[in-house]
Amino acid sequence: MVEVRLYDDVNENHAVITSGGAVKIIKNHDYSTHKGHCYTAKHVWYANPASAASDILFVTNSTNYVHLWYDFEATSKGEFTVHEDATATSAGSTITSYNRNRRNTSEALSVISYDPGVSSAGTTLTARLLSGIGGSLAGGGETSIGEYLLKQSTTYLFRFTDKSVTTSDCMIALSWCEGSNEKV
Numbered sequence: 001m002v003e004v005r006l007y008d009d010v011n012e013n014h015a016v017i018t019s020g021g022a023v024k025i026i027k028n029h030d031y032s033t034h035k036g037h038c039y040t041a042k043h044v045w046y047a048n049p050a051s052a053a054s055d056i057l058f059v060t061n062s063t064n065y066v067h068l069w070y071d072f073e074a075t076s077k078g079e080f081t082v083h084e085d086a087t088a089t090s091a092g093s094t095i096t097s098y099n100r101n102r103r104n105t106s107e108a109l110s111v112i113s114y115d116p117g118v119s120s121a122g123t124t125l126t127a128r129l130l131s132g133i134g135g136s137l138a139g140g141g142e143t144s145i146g147e148y149l150l151k152q153s154t155t156y157l158f159r160f161t162d163k164s165v166t167t168s169d170c171m172i173a174l175s176w177c178e179g180s181n182e183k184v
Contacts, residue, residue, distance in 0.1 A: 036104030
């Protein structure tokens with residue numbers, strides 16, 4: 001079957017026109033998921049000490065373009081930040097990523113780890129505060145409003161810094177698509 005693809009950069013959609021004349025409008029990330037180019041990974045920290053930082057490093061490779069979304073939650077007040085060009089002194093522990101198309105066996109080329117040694121956070125791209133008055137009213141969560149189009153061969157740091165006086169739990173989850181061009 002012959003397919004013709006038309007891209008709409010403004011609305012981030014594309015149309016697939018088949019040789020039979022059928023037209024289907026697809027969001028780019030939905031198409032990438034179906035092709036097996038989208039992945040997800042997360043890590044949960046339980047009973048983190050007060051004032052501790054919970055870090056995830058995400059390292060893009062030199063050949064693929066990456067579109068990324070994040071999600072985080074915490075049971076205490078604190079600050080969530082995203083940094084670009086972080087410097088790591090140690091990689092930390094690897095986090096397994098999963099292909100979002102469960103029928104596809106391709107693996108992510110980006111490398112993800114938790115609790116790395118970080119000597120420099122790099123440039124802060126975003127910062128979000130979780131507030132509360134303490135106890136069961138502290139904490140909260142944040143989901144990225146839009147996607148990040150990440151640079152190739154770059155180290156990104158996703159960090160939650162606890163600002164409470166007690167232990168807390170926190171979770172950082174990442175979802176991303178990888179591809180050989182910007183239309184992942």
